[in-house]
Amino acid sequence: METKSIIDIKDLSFRYDRDFVLKDVNLSVPNGAFLGIVGPNGSGKSTLLKIILGLSKAKYGDVKLFGIPQEKFKEWDRIGYVSQKANSFNTGFPATVYEVVASGLTKKTGMFRFIGRKNSDRIMKAIASVGMEQFYNRNIGELSGGQQQRVFIARALVSEPDILILDEPTVGVDSQNVQSFYNMLDKLNKRMGITLILVTHDIGTITNKVTHVACLNRDLHFHGDTEEFQRLKDSELSSFYGHGVHLLQHNH
Numbered sequence: 001m002e003t004k005s006i007i008d009i010k011d012l013s014f015r016y017d018r019d020f021v022l023k024d025v026n027l028s029v030p031n032g033a034f035l036g037i038v039g040p041n042g043s044g045k046s047t048l049l050k051i052i053l054g055l056s057k058a059k060y061g062d063v064k065l066f067g068i069p070q071e072k073f074k075e076w077d078r079i080g081y082v083s084q085k086a087n088s089f090n091t092g093f094p095a096t097v098y099e100v101v102a103s104g105l106t107k108k109t110g111m112f113r114f115i116g117r118k119n120s121d122r123i124m125k126a127i128a129s130v131g132m133e134q135f136y137n138r139n140i141g142e143l144s145g146g147q148q149q150r151v152f153i154a155r156a157l158v159s160e161p162d163i164l165i166l167d168e169p170t171v172g173v174d175s176q177n178v179q180s181f182y183n184m185l186d187k188l189n190k191r192m193g194i195t196l197i198l199v200t201h202d203i204g205t206i207t208n209k210v211t212h213v214a215c216l217n218r219d220l221h222f223h224g225d226t227e228e229f230q231r232l233k234d235s236e237l238s239s240f241y242g243h244g245v246h247l248l249q250h251n252h
Contacts, residue, residue, distance in 0.1 A: 145172030
């Protein structure tokens with residue numbers, strides 16, 4: 001597996017009005033990594049994702065995607081994105097799991113184009129990759145929050161991206177299913193070779209899955225592999241967060 005960086009961020013700063021949300025952030029994401037981004041509320045995590053996705057423009061610093069300066073990058077289907085949709089999804093939306101996942105191909109097939117056998121196989125493959133094949137014909141509004149979030153991940157995967165970015169994906173997922181959800185992400189990373197970036201508050205759980213951790217609170221206080229992160233003292237974590245934090249590992 002190649003280990004070159006597929007996302008490179010250098011000297012990145014971003015502000016709303018006078019207040020900096022991100023300050024001098026330098027971050028690289030190796031190909032095949034599973035990066036967990038942690039930090040308190042309002043620390044700039046979601047803003048960083050929006051900048052990577054080109055949804056927000058930073059005036060200070062540089063971003064490269066797959067070695068290409070972001071302003072020249074065109075292959076956006078190589079990057080999949082899943083937001084916190086399961087927590088606010090309209091359960092009355094009249095669409096099946098298959099139809100929702102198929103909508104992820106709109107850019108390639110057009111809004112009302114015939115899907116065809118090849119794309120149909122891709123849709124079912126994406127659904128199976130998140131363990132939802134038995135629900136493919138079920139209305140998405142009938143599913144639990146965790147199941148809906150899996151469907152949104154399948155929708156992002158159907159275009160076969162090289163990297164998948166997830167913003168707090170366990171919002172709306174009940175605690176009993178969180179671990180199986182992380183196991184599914186681990187499978188996508190290790191078996192399918194998809195690079196993952198995960199924003200989360202669940203520090204303890206991710207240390208059993210992710211390969212790298214970035215701790216963000218306006219500044220990038222830590223960026224390294226998981227073993228380095230686990231060696232941090234509680235006092236160091238607390239200084240990053242601005243309040244007391246304990247790293248509890250969940251060994252399920």
